[in-house]
Amino acid sequence: MKIWMVFIFLALSLFGDAFQEGFDEYKKGNKKKAAEFFKKACDGGNPLGCSILGLMYANGEGIKQDKIKAVEFYKKACDGGNAQGCNNLGLMYDNGEGIREDKFKAVEFYKKACDGGDALGCNNLGFMYSKGKGIKQDKFKAAELYKKACDGGCAQGCFNLGLKYANGEGIREDKFKAVEFYKKACDGGYAQGCNNLGLMYDNGDGIKQDKFKAVELYKKACDGGDAWGCNNLGIMYEYGEGVRQDKKRAKMLFGKACDMRLEDGCHNYKILNEQGF
Numbered sequence: 001m002k003i004w005m006v007f008i009f010l011a012l013s014l015f016g017d018a019f020q021e022g023f024d025e026y027k028k029g030n031k032k033k034a035a036e037f038f039k040k041a042c043d044g045g046n047p048l049g050c051s052i053l054g055l056m057y058a059n060g061e062g063i064k065q066d067k068i069k070a071v072e073f074y075k076k077a078c079d080g081g082n083a084q085g086c087n088n089l090g091l092m093y094d095n096g097e098g099i100r101e102d103k104f105k106a107v108e109f110y111k112k113a114c115d116g117g118d119a120l121g122c123n124n125l126g127f128m129y130s131k132g133k134g135i136k137q138d139k140f141k142a143a144e145l146y147k148k149a150c151d152g153g154c155a156q157g158c159f160n161l162g163l164k165y166a167n168g169e170g171i172r173e174d175k176f177k178a179v180e181f182y183k184k185a186c187d188g189g190y191a192q193g194c195n196n197l198g199l200m201y202d203n204g205d206g207i208k209q210d211k212f213k214a215v216e217l218y219k220k221a222c223d224g225g226d227a228w229g230c231n232n233l234g235i236m237y238e239y240g241e242g243v244r245q246d247k248k249r250a251k252m253l254f255g256k257a258c259d260m261r262l263e264d265g266c267h268n269y270k271i272l273n274e275q276g277f
Helices: 005-011 017-028 030-043 047-061 067-079 082-097 105-117 119-131 139-153 155-167 175-187 191-203 209-225 229-239 247-259 263-274
Strands: none
Touching: 005 209, 017 047, 017 139, 030 047, 030 067, 047 067, 047 082, 047 175, 067 105, 082 105, 082 119, 105 119, 105 139, 119 139, 119 155, 139 155, 155 175, 155 191, 175 191, 175 209, 191 209, 209 229, 229 247, 229 263, 247 263
16 A cells, blocks of 8 residues: 555655655654645645545544545545545545445446556556456456556556466467566566466476475565465475475464465465374
8 A cells, every 4th residue: 555655756846745744754754744735635636645644544643543534535636636546545435445345336436546647546447347347247348458557667467467368368378478577576576476477487487497486486476475376385395396395484484374265275274284294
């Protein structure tokens, strides 16, 4: 939810002193004071100030968490032309947070966000088309939107497009393209992209098999909080593939995956535990 930080530097020269002061206070860690300045900026007609204030209410940063207030400020931001505000408002409708769940409304605001240049909005709209939520299912349209999201710098969009190429959904199956977009997702910090790219190297799918590279990518995925990455890295240690065999380390990694509520991780941990590792 803190992706807005990337865009703030571009906005500093466009808005008034209240916004600048809010940003300065946020950087110092004075989030309560920052919220006051962002409120002042929002009241003065600064849509980015409204969007950020909505995030602070949603997350309870420097201000008491209030999802209803978050919705209010996201709406102000969106009405003022802030695409991120539209996307975040769409998320609130999508998840029924601070407002009654409404998938059709979510689609409406994701579309507004995407049309306004918000890459995450395009990704979220793509997901709605892919699953047929709030709109008629259209996997071709979903793939098109994931591409737009990826091109706009959304790592999750790259990952979703990689999945589409890997499975031939809404687009012709192309394992080489899947590898390309999983790599973009991984390089963009999306942990699942690293795991799936690791799988491609592990199996020699769309790329030359390389167990050492697979291990490297599973580790990156695991370190990034992806449960499957931890589980798959555990398997590599269990059988000594691409790494020296170490069943105690494998057990630790399965335990980590289990702690993230991955059933396969729990199952694999139990087996090694019963074997005395």
